[in-house]
Amino acid sequence: MEITRVTVVGAGTMGRGITQVLAQAGIVVTMTDRDDESAQAGLAAIEASLSRAVSRGRMDQEEADLALSLIEVEAGFNSVRSADLVLEAVVEQADVKRGIFRTLDEQAPEHAVLASNTSSISITSLAAATSRPTQVVGMHFFNPVPVMGLVEVVRGFETSDGTVESTSSLARRAGKTPVEVRDFPGFVSNRVLMPMINEAIYCLMEGVATRESIDEVMNLGMNHPMGPLALADLIGLDVCFDILEVLQRDLGDPKYRPCPLLRQYVAAGWLGRKSGRGFYEYES
């Protein structure tokens, strides 16, 4: 199935990035959020990102204008009725996502694919909240979306080949490389990444080294482009915390227990770049 109209639910860090790259690929996208203010904030961030790309010479003004002209924003779920694919990118909480999938299933056309950008929650359990489990799939983009080349395409227990194919083909049209993985908690990316980030936070808590030294070890010694603490700030410490909790609960293994220091940062509202403070401090 050729996908021409997409609705992205959630206008946060990921939703706005996904909306931008789909529009740049010529796809008509509506980005929705709980309220108009959040949706408009997402649109303003896309406008800023596109004008940065123009001023740095990575894009023509015409391309940026064309991409913007393909984006609409709204509060609520009106646009879902005419979508070929709906991509959910709200907070990493299973009950919230299941509620949204129930609504999407009621409102989306019969042929529509329902995809989630979840980092760790079971696609099979989201599919079970709908009457169309063969059309539910994980479409896991990476942050920052305009820059990162991967989309993990997550095949749930009942996801059909056709759904995996149309999702992978959409990812390719957006200039990304789709890699298919099975539906296990954290898939491949976060099952491998989050324990590393968590261990770096334990190193900080135990005073093994300073934040800068921990990041420098992984940066220079392992050739990682960014240290794990700086990466956690970029991802969002609340998102990291939620993913670790899913890994611990769903794989039933205490080795994924979120570090108590991470728990404290999240409780204090130190969420990383998006709140201006995490392991590092950021200008607003």
Ligand SMILES: NC(=O)c1ccc[n+]([C@@H]2O[C@H](COP(=O)([O-])OP(=O)(O)OC[C@H]3O[C@@H](n4cnc5c(N)ncnc54)[C@H](O)[C@@H]3O)[C@@H](O)[C@H]2O)c1
């Ligand atoms: N941040 C990352 O690096 C990253 C990377 C890959 C995947 N993800 C996944 O993407 C999803 C979104 O993460 P994010 O970092 O963009 O979060 P975020 O907190 O930046 O944005 C979430 C958005 O969802 C909106 N929202 C919450 N409940 C809603 C509802 N009921 N209806 C409509 N909108 C609602 C919020 O208002 C907010 O704008 C999560 O599942 C996360 O695990 C995040």
